[in-house]
Amino acid sequence: MSSILPWVGGFAAVLTSLSYIPQVRKALPRSSTKDLSLKMLVVLTSGLGLWIGYGLLKGDWIIVLANSIGCALTATVLGCKIRDIRGEDSA
Numbered sequence: 001m002s003s004i005l006p007w008v009g010g011f012a013a014v015l016t017s018l019s020y021i022p023q024v025r026k027a028l029p030r031s032s033t034k035d036l037s038l039k040m041l042v043v044l045t046s047g048l049g050l051w052i053g054y055g056l057l058k059g060d061w062i063i064v065l066a067n068s069i070g071c072a073l074t075a076t077v078l079g080c081k082i083r084d085i086r087g088e089d090s091a
Helices: 005-018 021-027 038-058 061-090
Strands: none
């Protein structure tokens, strides 16, 4: 049973990490993040960063890798959201 655990964790990591890709694709065009919450993106990106730290402390590469990908993708969406907010303020 324990030999299947890394595979289950790895598959879960791939699915959850890649789930952010459609949101990134939607957020990349300017003014496309109006329906996204800034607070949610800050909290989610921060939480994923903390999971990276947790994974490093535990020495669990699946946790580190999955959350690094997720954090990079959500940080991209967060960056797009901030870009769009700044664009609204200067308009």
